[in-house]
Amino acid sequence: MRETFGRRLRYARERIGCSQRGLGVQMGLPPKKASVYINRWERQGKQPGWEAIGKMAEVLGVPPAFFLADDDMLAEIILLAGKLAEDERKRLLDELRVRGPAS
Helix, strand or coil, X not given: CHHHHHHHHHHHHHHCCCCHHHHHHHCCCCCCCHHHHHHHHXXXXXXXXXXXXXXXXXXXXXXXXXXXXXXXXXHHHHHHHHCCCHXXXXXXXXXXXXXXXXX
């Protein structure tokens, strides 16, 4: 899970063209240590706490659940659903409920 977290963090960061230092500073980390923290999370298998994940998600424009999803397909669904307007998400949820769980 930690390796997956780091890979998704790097993907989300690079997707918006943000440096490790830039992300850390926008999250409120000390500028001199910002890239060190982000590098640890991306490459060394370290995982931040819930508060940091929330700040990170906000800066990167992704739902926090994107980082924690069990597999890549679910992470992509979360990422795409997170971009929908609330009424579109409700319609998607209603449609999924009608389909019911897969057998």
